[in-house]
Amino acid sequence: MTRAATEHYRQSFVRRTPEQLRTLSHVKRFTERLAGDVEFRKALSENVDAPRKVTERYGIEVDPMEMLPLWHGDYQKYRFKPESAQWPLATMWDEHLRKMLRHRDLLRDEGEMSTINPRFHAWRERQIRRCNDELGASSLSVTYPIIAFELSEGCTVGCWFCGLSAGRFKGYYDYSKEQAERWRGVVGVAREVFGSAARTGFCYWATDPMDNPHYDRFLFDYYRITGALPQTTTAAPLKDQALTRRVLRLFNLYGTTPNRFSVLSKAHLNQIHMTFSPEELLGVELILQGKEAPTAKAFAGRARERKGKGKLRSAIKDDAIALLERDHTTIACVSGFLVNMQQGRLQLVTPVPGSERWPLGYRILGERFFRTPDEFREGLQSMIDQYMLESPAPTCRSASAETCNTKQGTGTSSSAPATWNTGCPTTSLRFPLAISSRSVTAQRRSWLCGSRLTERAYLQSLTCSIGCTRPG
Ligand code: SF4
Numbered sequence: 241m242t243r244a245a246t247e248h249y250r251q252s253f254v255r256r257t258p259e260q261l262r263t264l265s266h267v268k269r270f271t272e273r274l275a276g277d278v279e280f281r282k283a284l285s286e287n288v289d290a291p292r293k294v295t296e297r298y299g300i301e302v303d304p305m306e307m308l309p310l311w312h313g314d315y316q317k318y319r320f321k322p323e324s325a326q327w328p329l330a331t332m333w334d335e336h337l338r339k340m341l342r343h344r345d346l347l348r349d350e351g352e353m354s355t356i357n358p359r360f361h362a363w364r365e366r367q368i369r370r371c372n373d374e375l376g377a378s379s380l381s382v383t384y385p386i387i388a389f390e391l392s393e394g395c396t397v398g399c400w401f402c403g404l405s406a407g408r409f410k411g412y413y414d415y416s417k418e419q420a421e422r423w424r425g426v427v428g429v430a431r432e433v434f435g436s437a438a439r440t441g442f443c444y445w446a447t448d449p450m451d452n453p454h455y456d457r458f459l460f461d462y463y464r465i466t467g468a469l470p471q472t473t474t475a476a477p478l479k480d481q482a483l484t485r486r487v488l489r490l491f492n493l494y495g496t497t498p499n500r501f502s503v504l505s506k507a508h509l510n511q512i513h514m515t516f517s518p519e520e521l522l523g524v525e526l527i528l529q530g531k532e533a534p535t536a537k538a539f540a541g542r543a544r545e546r547k548g549k550g551k552l553r554s555a556i557k558d559d560a561i562a563l564l565e566r567d568h569t570t571i572a573c574v575s576g577f578l579v580n581m582q583q584g585r586l587q588l589v590t591p592v593p594g595s596e597r598w599p600l601g602y603r604i605l606g607e608r609f610f611r612t613p614d615e616f617r618e619g620l621q622s623m624i625d626q627y628m629l630e631s632p633a634p635t636c637r638s639a640s641a642e643t644c645n646t647k648q649g650t651g652t653s654s655s656a657p658a659t660w661n662t663g664c665p666t667t668s669l670r671f672p673l674a675i676s677s678r679s680v681t682a683q684r685r686s687w688l689c690g691s692r693l694t695e696r697a698y699l700q701s702l703t704c705s706i707g708c709t710r711p712g
Pocket residue numbers: 395396397398399401402403404405406445446447448474475711712
């Protein structure tokens with residue numbers, strides 16, 4: 241059982257003093273403001289020689305002069321180079337980014353099942369190779385968890401860009417005695433069938449975790465059964481602050497994968513920053529989705545539907561999608577099982593570029609329904625038997641045909657092109673503070689269009705921790 245990711249993550253923080261952690265949290269807040277708030281960028285550009293005047297107004301207690309390569313266009317060329325040692329906070333942040341990237345790669349290894357479930361293992365490995373071919377740079381950010389659970393039906397948030405087209409909220413899976421027992425039984429079966437790979441699981445998909453008021457109880461059960469606390473991504477961290485704080489407390493006790501808040505606007509960013517201190521959010525990546533933030537939106541799900549219907553009237557929204565059409569075509573990450581507890585539905589899924597055939601950016605290979613943990617086990621087993629061959633069927637000759645990995649070999653891969661330009665797969669870009677009259681959109685366009693990112697550029701493009709591209 242691999243625990244390398246857990247150990248790596250813990251060590252990334254344990255070896256730092258409380259003062260260093262505090263400093264890191266304020267550097268992180270600085271990068272969030274930089275990426276998500278055009279007024280902040282403007283104020284910095286007007287005070288390049290005395291930027292502290294600006295950061296103090298935002299409660300950011302670090303000196304921007306100690307991290308010039310992170311924000312000043314004239315110094316960005318020194319990032320990730322020995323010269324950056326002159327700016328210790330920039331070095332500290334970039335080292336943190338590298339560690340989080342390494343952690344992401346180790347998380348991918350946690351899905352290893354060669355001993356406990358060789359068929360699933362071989363199938364997942366093939367899906368990873370196919371995604372590397374088909375998803376371009378987006379595939380780098382995917383950790384290929386093997387299972388995800390929905391604890392509600394639909395989502396109350398209704399993001400216009402939802403890559404999974406989450407439906408209207410219809411209710412949540414209650415933590416009643418009977419349902420909690422069923423939940424624990426199902427997670428126990430996952431642990432039994434997938435071994436330590438069950439640690440990669442998480443508890444949302446086309447749902448927001450905070451729509452379930454008992455979410456933290458489900459998480460804690462998962463931790464007790466598998467030894468891993470599932471990662472949380474939410475676009476509604478302010479909806480039930482007591483619940484959010486309970487989740488963050490669990491994370492502080494047992495968490496080993498950064499949580500994520502999806503930030504929908506600058507007003508949302510302001511509220512989140514007012515509600516949670518920089519220290520409280522050190523383990524939470526903010527995915528800045530607002531108009532002022534150049535975060536990639538996948539051309540999948542609702543964003544795809546709206547574009548197709550010509551409904552996107554906002555120029556900024558439209559640009560946000562058009563820029564990424566070639567670059568970012570799915571937010572799906574699971575190659576394995578998607579479970580809806582409310583409906584007792586089990587699906588075998590794997591990411592594909594969003595297309596007319598698979599508009600949500602993932603392909604559904606099979607589906608079963610269950611009422612009990614035993615039926616859940618039978619459903620898993622029958623889909624493993626039917627769809628997961630030890631090696632591809634003879635009719636599947638190319639890497640991109642791996643999704644036709646059925647006994648009959650009758651499926652086809654996505655009709656989308658096999659190669660993709662690279663782009664920013666996860667979070668907001670940290671472009672240099674360009675002191676010019678160019679709009680945010682123009683800066684974003686010049687960065688993204690036609691670019692093929694080197695590793696260094698890729699690192700530069702990341703704000704904070706790097707998780708896989710999941711909904712939220
Ligand atoms: S992106 Fe997440 S929070 Fe937004 S509508 Fe979709 S599932 Fe809900």
